Amino acid sequence: MIFQIDFQAGKPVYLQLADQIRLAAASGRLQPGEALPALRPLSEELRVNRNTIAKAYSELEAQGIVENIQGKGCFVKAGRSPFSAPVRKGMLAGEIDAAIVMAHHLQVDREPFLELVRERLDHFAGQLNSAQNGH
Amino acid sequence: MDAPTPVIEINNLVRRYGRVDAVNGLNLTVRPGRCYGFFGRNGAGKTTTIKCLLNLLQPDSGTVRVFGLDPRRDEVAVKSRLSYVPDAVAFYPWMTIAESLEFLASFRPRWNRDMEADLLRRFQLDPTQKAGQLSKGQKTQVALIGAVCPEPELLVLDEPTSGLDPIVRREFIETVIGAYHATDPEHRTVLVSTHLISEFEGLIDEFTIVERGRVLLTSAADTARERFQKIRATFPTAPGDLELAGALSVRQSGCDVEVLVDGNGASMMDRLRARRPVDLRSQALTLEEIFVAAGTLGRAAA
Incomplete structure (x- = not known):
């Protein structure tokens, strides 16, 4: 996969990487069991420090999205989140709050916001479907 | 949890040349595993500070510790664990690249031959070429190979890319640091002094900006x-x-x-x-x- 790093995004580089991997895993571009790129070639390709990539991978590991197998690398995890339902809800609520704050500042009201959420969910379902049919 | 000993710890360093305060109360802490940027304009005191780390200069006051040791007292112990690439490098012109690297390796307890071969190949250097015939960029490349192959715990680079053409320097810094980090990255620390900051944007975890021998700003890059x-x-x-x-x-x-x-x-x-x-x-x-x-x-x- 191709990563886009923007040093001027105002968001830590390791989070940009983690977000893009999360997105790829959610949309089926990265399949369960698939390996994440090794640290050294990716750090040379993106011209970022190896520590930055290691930090992104350990963040994803802590969230149960990937699994680090000693000496082999990081792999996208199959199956279910290791977190309990309330924990999962709490993690998601934080992210949704951030979007709600953004919507407030952009003056996007409740109904258009909910409509957009539905639209994005459909978009992802579509992507996931075509990724699975492609494999 | 005990914090690991900083690789570099400088407190209140003062170093004068005659009446000029080259470094005037500088503080710097570099923790293990960091890629640390030491930024400042020419004459800000970067090279003077680095020379105090290597006991090439002695502080007028303040303390300097490398691996927790005083470089004045334990010079050999300190130097055997680090590599230093100054801004202008020189080799014996009659030696080939292979002989120059062999000469450097003879001072070191270990030397990674695979890394040497890999970097020579990636830089497209001919090991049989005489050092006297190399361009400035090639000499810097050989010096960097010589610096990382002993797998030191600390790599000190003083203006590693100044005077080189932009296309060459864009590529080789991350190649060298990539190779350096390939083994035991938790014990691989880089201190890079430069005023060409944009080339190091993604590589730097943490940095200090100095001006007129003092610290203006120390921060993590993301912060x-x-x-x-x-x-x-x-x-x-x-x-x-x-x-x-x-x-x-x-x-x-x-x-x-x-x-x-x-x-x-x-x-x-x-x-x-x-x-x-x-x-x-x-x-x-x-x-x-x-x-x-x-x-x-x-x-x-x-």
């Missing part, structure tokens, strides 16, 4: 990029005096306003938003822009 923001607003009509106290700088041209902020980006955005702009966006400064902005801060405080 600094969150702190220093450039906000651009466009108003339907020229907004007049916006009275944006607390901004680092404000540039106004007709309907467009550009504000640099240090840490108060959110409140500045709110104040601008209250004036009903038609467009409002913020962007993190690059490390190079932060370097320039920190210079402005330093001169304002002086």
